[in-house]
Amino acid sequence: MMQRAFVFSSSNSISLQLSTPITPPVNAVFPERNRGWIAPYSPLQPPELRLRNYQRALPPVLCSGSDSVTNQQQMASQDERDPRISKISSVIRVIPDFPKPGILFQDITTLLLDIKAFRDTIDLFVERYRGKDISVVAGIEARGFIFGPPIALAIGAKFVPMRKPNKLPGEVISEEYSLEYGTDKMEMHVGAVQAGDRALIIDDLVATGGTLSAAIRLLERVGVHVVECACVIELPELKGRERLGDTPLFVLVSSA
Amino acid sequence: MEKMFAGDQNGLQGDPRLKAISEAIRVVPHFPKPGIMFQDITTLLLDHKCFKDTVDIFVDRYRDMAISVVAGVEARGFMFGPSVALAIGAKFVPLRKPRKLPGEVISEAYVLEYGTDCLEMHVGAVQPGERALVIDDLVATGGTLSAAIRLLVERVGAEVVECACVVGLREVKGQHRLNGKPLYILVEPRQQTNCSAPSVNGVETCRRDDVYLSAT
Numbered sequence: 001m002m003q004r005a006f007v008f009s010s011s012n013s014i015s016l017q018l019s020t021p022i023t024p025p026v027n028a029v030f031p032e033r034n035r036g037w038i039a040p041y042s043p044l045q046p047p048e049l050r051l052r053n054y055q056r057a058l059p060p061v062l063c064s065g066s067d068s069v070t071n072q073q074q075m076a077s078q079d080e081r082d083p084r085i086s087k088i089s090s091v092i093r094v095i096p097d098f099p100k101p102g103i104l105f106q107d108i109t110t111l112l113l114d115i116k117a118f119r120d121t122i123d124l125f126v127e128r129y130r131g132k133d134i135s136v137v138a139g140i141e142a143r144g145f146i147f148g149p150p151i152a153l154a155i156g157a158k159f160v161p162m163r164k165p166n167k168l169p170g171e172v173i174s175e176e177y178s179l180e181y182g183t184d185k186m187e188m189h190v191g192a193v194q195a196g197d198r199a200l201i202i203d204d205l206v207a208t209g210g211t212l213s214a215a216i217r218l219l220e221r222v223g224v225h226v227v228e229c230a231c232v233i234e235l236p237e238l239k240g241r242e243r244l245g246d247t248p249l250f251v252l253v254s255s256a
Numbered sequence: 257m258e259k260m261f262a263g264d265q266n267g268l269q270g271d272p273r274l275k276a277i278s279e280a281i282r283v284v285p286h287f288p289k290p291g292i293m294f295q296d297i298t299t300l301l302l303d304h305k306c307f308k309d310t311v312d313i314f315v316d317r318y319r320d321m322a323i324s325v326v327a328g329v330e331a332r333g334f335m336f337g338p339s340v341a342l343a344i345g346a347k348f349v350p351l352r353k354p355r356k357l358p359g360e361v362i363s364e365a366y367v368l369e370y371g372t373d374c375l376e377m378h379v380g381a382v383q384p385g386e387r388a389l390v391i392d393d394l395v396a397t398g399g400t401l402s403a404a405i406r407l408l409v410e411r412v413g414a415e416v417v418e419c420a421c422v423v424g425l426r427e428v429k430g431q432h433r434l435n436g437k438p439l440y441i442l443v444e445p446r447q448q449t450n451c452s453a454p455s456v457n458g459v460e461t462c463r464r465d466d467v468y469l470s471a472t
Contacts, residue, residue, distance in 0.1 A: 095358040105358045109378055112338070112348040119342055145334035146350070149301070151341055153308055158257060159301040161335065169284035169294045 015136050041147030084120040089253045091117045092233065106233050106255060108143060108204045122147065122251055125230055126154040129200055134227060136199040138219060140186070140211055143204035147232065151202065160192045162201075162215050173221065177214035186214045195223025205233040206249065218246050258438040261426065262313060273309040278388040278443040281423065295423045295445045297332060297393045311336065313442060314420055315343040318389055321417055325388040326410060327351050329375070332393035336422065340391060349381045349463055351390075351404050362411050366403035375403040377412075384413030394422040396439065397435050405435045 074158040076154040091114045098105040112118050129151065138160045145161060163186070165174065165231025176183050193199065201215045212229045219226050226247050234240065234251040241249045262268045282299040286292060301307050308388065327349045334350060341348040353374070354363065360379040365372045365470025382388065390404045401419045409412045416437045424441035 023340045035273055080344075091383070093359070097359040107358050109350060109357065109381065112341075112350070113348055113381060114344055115342075118338075118348065122342065142334060142350075142352075142356070145340050146348070148337050149307075150339045152301075153304070153311065153339055156304055158304055159307065161298060161301070161331075163331075166288075167331070168298065169287035170282070171297050190296070192302060 014239050022085050043059040079247065082124065084117075084124060085252055086116050087114075088121055088124075088232070092253065093134075106205055106235075108146075108232055111232070112146065121232060122150045122154065125151050128230075128250065129228075130155045132227065133198055136160055136193050136198045136219075136224065138188070138199055138201045138215060140191075140201070140203040140215055141167070144202045147204065148250040151200070157200070158192075160188060160199075162218065173218060175214045175218045175221070177210045179210070186211070186218060188218050192218060193222055193224050197224045199224045201225050201226060201229045203229075203231050206231045206251065207235045207237070207238045209238075209243030212240065212247075212249075213243050213245075216244065259424070259426075260438060260440050261444070262440065262442045268313070273306075273313065275445060276303075277306050277310055278446065279421070281443070281446065281448050293445065293447055295394055297335070297422055300401060300422070310442065311339045311343065314340045314391075316458070317440065318418075318420075321389075322387055323389050323417055324386045325349055325382050325408075325414065327377070327382075327388055327390045327404060329390070329392040329404060331357070335393050336393065340389070340420075346389070347381075349377060349388075351375050351377050354408040357421060358380075361387070362407060364403040364406045366399045368399070375400065375407060376406045382408060382412050382414050386414045387417050388414050389417055390419040392419075393422050394445075395419070395421040399452050401439070402434055403439055409435065411466060425469065 025236055088111060091111050092111040095105040095106040095107050097103065111121060125147070132155075134157050136159075137148045137152035137155070137157045139145050139162065141161060141163045148161075149159045151157075161168070165185045165187055168187050168189055172187040173190055174185050174187045176185050197219075199219050201212060201219070203212060206212055206229070212231075216226050216229070228248045228250055229244060230250045232252050234249070234254045236254050236256055263271065263274050265291070268274065277300065280300040280303045282296040284294040284296050287294040292451055300310065323344060323346050325348075326337045326341035326344070326346045328334050328351065330350060330352045338348045340346075350357070354376055357376050361376040362379060363374045363376040365374050381425055388408050390401060390408070392401060392404075401421075405416050405419070408416050416435075418438045418440050419434060420440045422442050423445055424439065426444055
């Protein structure tokens with residue numbers, strides 16, 4: 001299955017626990033127009049091996065029943081790489097020790113600076129979900145707001161923001177979810193979605209799956225069928241996929 | 257400060273899309289506090305045609321202006337900016353509340369009704385001389401947009417071609433500055449006919465007893 005491509009596994013371990021800190025890089029360099037991406041700490045992490053890429057097999061039909069087990073088997077045997085994905089992976093910047101020591105933060109803002117890679121990211125999702133009768137794209141605040149609307153517009157769906165508390169005006173329903181320490185709440189507008197809507201949930205990254213699970217629960221409470229969760233990046237060690245239960249997860253890049 | 261309304265411009269006068277966009281925006285009274293008529297664009301996002309028309313109108317305007325950066329103000333600017341950026345072939349740069357962006361940032365403070373807030377942008381995201389568009393859902397006092405302009409122009413040396421908003425007041429009580437940059441607005445805020453609330457998103461609007469604004 002997935003193999004670690006890194007030499008220094010401990011320093012690359014994506015974990016919420018404190019690990020041995022590595023020397024933070026000097027200012028990370030943004031991709032320049034006429035040059036390739038310059039990784040800031042190449043001695044430890046050869047850029048071409050920094051992120052292992054894979055693309056899950058596209059099932060011929062997105063059916064309503066659970067197929068997460070089947071998907072995992074497909075993922076296990078699938079090793080095709082769309083050439084667009086390597087590029088997408090390579091322009092995501094990793095920031096160590098943010099928001100706290102030991103965490104390697106996957107920064108998608110550098111992806112948004114690469115016009116072709118950003119367009120390819122959206123295209124990959126649109127190719128998967130167009131024509132699948134999806135009526136709702138729910139995006140999770142705030143980075144889900146960056147990817148969700150372009151997808152919604154392209155596939156003819158409405159866009160619904162899933163927000164932190166007290167941001168949405170008017171009547172909302174809310175769902176609590178666990179954080180590492182404590183809880184947080186996610187809110188959605190009453191009436192934004194209807195029973196029978198088929199939904200896609202979008203966020204930039206899935207880690208533990210807590211946020212996505214809360215979004216699934218919110219939508220299912222009002223009778224929406226969540227067809228799939230889609231993220232640019234997955235951190236597989238945090239087992240978010242399992243936390244989503246019966247809801248399939250599709251990602252472009254896995255960062256192990 | 258130059259403020260342009262889409263419906264006043266050649267080609268968009270009487271454009272039925274603008275009326276539909278205006279009517280798709282929900283007004284929520286007394287949010288976030290009594291007296292404020294909140295212009296809620298989430299209902300616009302639920303109307304696929306209106307949402308698409310909103311983006312299309314911006315894209316038609318900016319496509320040939322050689323814009324290389326679209327800067328969107330957190331969080332509702334994120335809902336409109338990326339689609340425009342993708343369509344016109346520009347990069348998207350999020351302008352965020354403090355401590356959200358990882359890595360090195362530059363920040364600009366701006367004034368609120370009570371106190372101040374801060375807008376941050378990544379170092380290196382925008383190069384000197386780049387032509388930028390700033391997008392947000394709504395302009396009230398213009399404080400946030402002014403901070404965005406300062407970040408881009410004064411701190412980085414980029415050129416802000418225009419600020420674009422879906423909703424904005426035609427006239428604003430009191431002074432606000434947009435640093436000499438033009439402002440392009442699709443629709444004006446809607447009020448209840450009694451004009452029972454004196455302000456829109458924190459900005460006083462009613463200066464007369466009769467109806468202040470209605471959808472055009």
